[in-house]
Amino acid sequence: xxxxxxxxxxxxxxxxxxxxxxxxxxxxxxxxxxxxxxxxxxxxxxxxxxxxxxxxxxxxxxxxxxxxxxxxxxxxxxxxxxxxxxxxxxxxxxxxxxxxxxxxxxxxxxxxxxxxxxxxxxxxxxxxxxxxxxxxxxxxxxxxxxxxxxxxxxxxxxxxxxxxxxxxxxxxxxxxxxxxxxxxxxxxxxxxxxxxxxxxxxxxxxxxxxxxxxxxxxxxxxxxxxxxxxxxxxxxxxxxxxxxxxxxxxxxxxxxxxxxxxxxxxxxxxxxxxxxxxxxxxxxxxxxxxxxxxxxxxxxxxxxxxxxxxxxxxxxxxxxxxxxxxxxxxxxxxxxxxxxxxxxxxxxxxxxxxxxxxxxxxxxxxxxxxxxxxxxxxxxxxxxxxxxxxxxxxxxxxxxxxxxxxxxxxxxxxxxxxxxxxxxxxxxxxxxxxxxxxxxxxxxxxxxxxxxxxxxxxxxxxxxxxxxxxxxxxxxxxxxxxxxxxxxxxxxxxxxxxxxxxxxxxxxxxxxxxxxxxxxxxxxxx
Amino acid sequence: xxxxxxxxxxxxxxxxxxxxxxxxxxxxxxxxxxxxxxxxxxxxxxxxxxxxxxxxxxxxxxxxxxxxxxxxxxxxxxxxxxxxxxxxxxxxxxxxxxxxxxxxxxxxxxxxxxxxxxxxxxxxxxxxxxxxxxxxxxxxxxxxxxxxxxxxxxxxxxxxxxxxxxxxx
Numbered sequence: 001x002x003x004x005x006x007x008x009x010x011x012x013x014x015x016x017x018x019x020x021x022x023x024x025x026x027x028x029x030x031x032x033x034x035x036x037x038x039x040x041x042x043x044x045x046x047x048x049x050x051x052x053x054x055x056x057x058x059x060x061x062x063x064x065x066x067x068x069x070x071x072x073x074x075x076x077x078x079x080x081x082x083x084x085x086x087x088x089x090x091x092x093x094x095x096x097x098x099x100x101x102x103x104x105x106x107x108x109x110x111x112x113x114x115x116x117x118x119x120x121x122x123x124x125x126x127x128x129x130x131x132x133x134x135x136x137x138x139x140x141x142x143x144x145x146x147x148x149x150x151x152x153x154x155x156x157x158x159x160x161x162x163x164x165x166x167x168x169x170x171x172x173x174x175x176x177x178x179x180x181x182x183x184x185x186x187x188x189x190x191x192x193x194x195x196x197x198x199x200x201x202x203x204x205x206x207x208x209x210x211x212x213x214x215x216x217x218x219x220x221x222x223x224x225x226x227x228x229x230x231x232x233x234x235x236x237x238x239x240x241x242x243x244x245x246x247x248x249x250x251x252x253x254x255x256x257x258x259x260x261x262x263x264x265x266x267x268x269x270x271x272x273x274x275x276x277x278x279x280x281x282x283x284x285x286x287x288x289x290x291x292x293x294x295x296x297x298x299x300x301x302x303x304x305x306x307x308x309x310x311x312x313x314x315x316x317x318x319x320x321x322x323x324x325x326x327x328x329x330x331x332x333x334x335x336x337x338x339x340x341x342x343x344x345x346x347x348x349x350x351x352x353x354x355x356x357x358x359x360x361x362x363x364x365x366x367x368x369x370x371x372x373x374x375x376x377x378x379x380x381x382x383x384x385x386x387x388x389x390x391x392x393x394x395x396x397x398x399x400x401x402x403x404x405x406x407x408x409x410x411x412x413x414x415x416x417x418x419x420x421x422x423x424x425x426x427x428x429x430x431x432x433x434x435x436x437x438x439x440x441x442x443x444x445x446x447x448x449x450x451x452x453x454x455x456x457x458x459x460x461x462x463x464x465x466x467x468x469x470x471x472x473x474x475x476x477x478x479x480x481x482x483x484x485x486x487x488x489x490x491x492x493x494x495x496x497x498x499x500x501x502x503x504x505x506x507x508x509x510x511x512x513x514x515x516x517x518x519x520x521x522x523x524x525x526x
Numbered sequence: 527x528x529x530x531x532x533x534x535x536x537x538x539x540x541x542x543x544x545x546x547x548x549x550x551x552x553x554x555x556x557x558x559x560x561x562x563x564x565x566x567x568x569x570x571x572x573x574x575x576x577x578x579x580x581x582x583x584x585x586x587x588x589x590x591x592x593x594x595x596x597x598x599x600x601x602x603x604x605x606x607x608x609x610x611x612x613x614x615x616x617x618x619x620x621x622x623x624x625x626x627x628x629x630x631x632x633x634x635x636x637x638x639x640x641x642x643x644x645x646x647x648x649x650x651x652x653x654x655x656x657x658x659x660x661x662x663x664x665x666x667x668x669x670x671x672x673x674x675x676x677x678x679x680x681x682x683x684x685x686x687x688x689x690x691x692x693x694x695x
Binding site for chain 1: 529530533534537540575576577578579580581582583584585586587588589590592593594595605607609620622623624625628632653654655656657658659660661662678679681
């Protein structure tokens with residue numbers, strides 16, 4: 001058995017039950033009684049596990065109540081702990097005092113599923129706005145998602161700071177630039193920020209509920225639009241979770257192509273970010289140079305695969321675009337130009353003292369805070385946490401360690417500078433990976449038939465997108481239809497990191513810090 | 527500093543007519559945009575972009591309009607931070623229920639006469655998100671729309687064509 005399973009099994013042996021309906025088999029689903037839910041989390045925390053996600057399901061269609069799931073991870077292992085709350089008593093014990101990220105997950109469960117985490121310190125609604133009817137719980141099966149919500153009066157209770165010289169700056173939801181909507185409330189004294197409170201949910205489009213009305217195949221198109229800049233990774237996570245439920249084995253060539261799309265998405269977004277961070281430190285030169293390189297990549301995508309952002313190129317069972325010998329030669333030539341130009345720009349970035357002055361020691365997320373918050377992806381790696389699904393939970397071709405020799409950059413300073421350098425090194429690494437993929441691309445088919453999931457099963461997948469680990473969990477209903485889709489974008493946890501990294505910085509540095517985290521609003525607000 | 531200067535010289539001017547398959551069309555669109563903006567907007571068309579609930583895909587392509595290749599400023603198109611200075615609202619979405627009020631307020635804050643361009647398949651009719659409790663569908667459900675640009679997301683050249691259509695209409 002696994003390390004995490006052993007950790008709770010020794011103490012709770014008689015009280016846990018393994019659920020065989022969870023796929024893939026490497027991810028264990030343990031059911032524990034409600035009163036042991038916190039105890040299980042405590043034991044897992046002692047075993048150094050991180051909380052990856054927490055969500056609820058409405059299982060009344062199966063004659064059960066509400067299911068509460070907490071997904072833990074440690075190294076290569078994922079373990080899901082489930083507990084049930086009866087329909088007449090929709091409550092469960094809160095994990096927030098054990099794991100900080102449960103704070104947001106549970107507010108969301110409370111707001112959207114109407115199941116109360118008992119002992120949670122802050123039950124203000126999350127995603128759900130104060131003008132929703134209080135009994136509107138969209139994730140419940142009894143909720144009718146086709147009707148528009150009526151508006152009711154109500155007011156959000158902001159965190160307050162009082163004292164001489166303390167003032168408040170509200171920002172958003174419509175921000176200054178071309179950016180997604182969210183609201184930030186700063187309390188500041190002079191230039192220094194003493195508290196930042198985020199309020200998100202403006203782009204909540206009811207995606208998780210929307211999945212429930214779609215077929216499994218249509219769901220992938222929706223998954224590709226959870227976050228437009230992470231379209232490959234999200235559709236891949238969805239496809240892999242579905243494939244695990246239907247025992248579908250995508251052909252090797254399609255898996256190599258998936259990795260190719262994933263790495264190209266990573267490079268394009270990192271290029272954009274490095275440019276935008278430099279621009280927020282008034283170094284516009286770098287923005288335009290990076291945008292030029294990014295545009296080159298997007299054009300090659302358009303030319304070879306028919307879409308600039310590679311939307312809908314990944315599908316359950318395989319991929320919808322292939323590459324031929326001419327395309328391969330073209331991509332290799334493009335990578336040569338990209339690598340050469342990029343290295344020149346890195347030297348310029350590195351040798352600009354005025355830029356260094358802005359990015360060093362700005363927006364620091366200390367390694368111990370990062371671990372406490374269970375952050376993932378580039379944010380985690382800039383704060384000393386060596387996390388990467390491509391290494392710990394690899395799908396082919398990433399599992400070919402010997403010949404791929406994947407290298408994950410880790411920094412420890414946790415400042416804007418570190419997050420930029422993690423991106424720089426990841427671009428270098430991705431360029432190398434794409435060359436390796438093109439050299440080793442297996443021949444053969446690019447799609448395999450996907451079956452239909454059986455009733456009451458669950459599928460899980462974790463994919464390293466460019467922001468970090470994406471988790472997708474699917475549940476099938478009594479007739480094998482879509483019953484619940486849970487999406488955990490890296491932003492869901494990393495937004496907490498931004499909130500912690502800001503106090504102590506000056507107001508004008510906020511855009512710089514925010515850009516270095518660059519989190520998705522749409523992916524968070526699902 | 528010398529490295530920066532050298533890089534700038536080496537890069538030269540990368541702004542170009544457009545991608546080969548759309549080159550002729552876009553050269554024409556570019557000159558029509560310039561002419562129209564000079565005549566109707568005194569040379570400067572100012573745009574406020576509003577995300578009313580998009581997945582961020584459209585935003586990436588709108589950003590691309592500002593990159594040195596498309597360089598939309600050469601036609602007189604500028605993006606502004608405030609709706610008070612805007613001639614045109616470039617709105618992406620489906621309109622999320624939680625953004626409806628903010629979108630209306632932004633629209634009301636924009637001085638008349640104003641143009642509204644709805645961007646992307648979602649902006650047209652809600653796209654893959656459809657209409658439901660949290661998604662109100664296309665932009666026209668909330669504010670009047672002059673021109674809608676289809677695509678998921680629309681390419682930068684499709685965006686320019688749509689903007690041109692709005693100011694010629």
